[in-house]
Amino acid sequence: MDMDNMVAEGGPMPEAAAPAALNRRSFLIGSAAGLGALSLAGCASSGGMSYSEAVRAYGPVADAKFPIAAVDISKVDPKYYRRTVRYPSKEAPGTIIIDPAKHYVYRIEGNDNATRYGANVGREGFLWSGEAYVGRKAEWPTWTPPKEMIARQPEAAKYAAGMPGGPDNPLGARTLYLYQDGKYTLYTIYSTRVARSIGTGVTSGCTGLLTQDMLDLYARTPVDTKVLVLPA
Template sequence: MSSIVSASLPRRAVLAGLSSLGALALAGCATTASPPPVVPAGPVRHAVPPDVLAMYAARPEEDYPVPAADIAMIDPLYWRQEIDNPTGQAAGSVVVDTTSFFLYWTMPNGRAMRYGVGLGRAGFEWSGEGHIAYKRKWPVWTPPREMVDRQPELEIYRNGQPPGLLNALGARALYIHQGNRDTLYRVHGTMDVATIGKAVSSGCVRLLFQDVMDLYERVPSGSPILVI
């Protein structure tokens, strides 16, 4: 019960008061007293199996030591897992399903590795076919000129944001090109677990650090990417 009862009241009076309130509630009666405050529910936390905890454990060996991801905050649907390939694409392809917030790396024998992702908010989405032109570990992030113009606070990074945990691209980045043209969209890392399964970024495909590091090791430069 959220009401605070004064310690100075006799115990019998307190119990009688509680009993009366219970009777009123059961009878559906209205009273002139103010209703108790509604306490917002806390974020849902999921039980995490040991094998999943291991996948998202800290990575102290990295150039910038990566903390463990609070994977309990994410719907288990978005935890990394190997599944039957649902994409219809041949092995060796990156497929981003924007309706389900999944990225797939297609593998031999009809299998795929599936990752939960965060995507671009309305007005910044990108879709189409391209390829992963190249990849970078702990990349420098240089915001597009148009982004700096929209967000003047990014002026300090006009010539590049140094690598590190707080870098906008995170621990790894895969650069999407169409032909010889840089689309300016990336598959990259984030430590913000709250963005997975949501459309919040400025167009890029975001994976947790542990997931983008796993993907980085699987995907060769030149691999096709399909964003649908």
């Protein structure tokens, strides 16, 4: 079974169509109340990464636990390369804003600027919006399929005790787990090695960034960071 198509506990959903792709219940949680008043229309700054700059930015990483392969950026639309953009917002620096309609994740930097990352997001029927926060973080996390998934997809039973973290684990190298009112929402921001998934709606609710982008966001995101998920 191709592990890139596996569902992760509170993490990634299928990123490429495959007969054995595992699915998970939708995340119809949260509320969009209050989001409408925010000024959240991102405006790209002039310029951006050139192809050669992207090759360097998304090159291999010698991580402490497992080597991280370079991204095949030929499979990523250049508009999804990481960049600094003008993004007027009243949110505090460090706040993460997920815009599933545009397939972007923003980290507010202050002075009306943000770091913008290309993302994959939930497909139709697996989208939710509202306010959450980062309840915990994990490097090379273990994946454990929910009981509901095992009931629907018996092939997932072999991972019932958990799949250790590693390059083939669908949660990837880094994961941010989102919480509301002290409870895990089953929604995460995770790292994906599937370049072609960026800019698409292919998951069952979570948001995936290219691993090199996720390393950047993860390192600058402490627990309790506010996260806003916009309506799609």
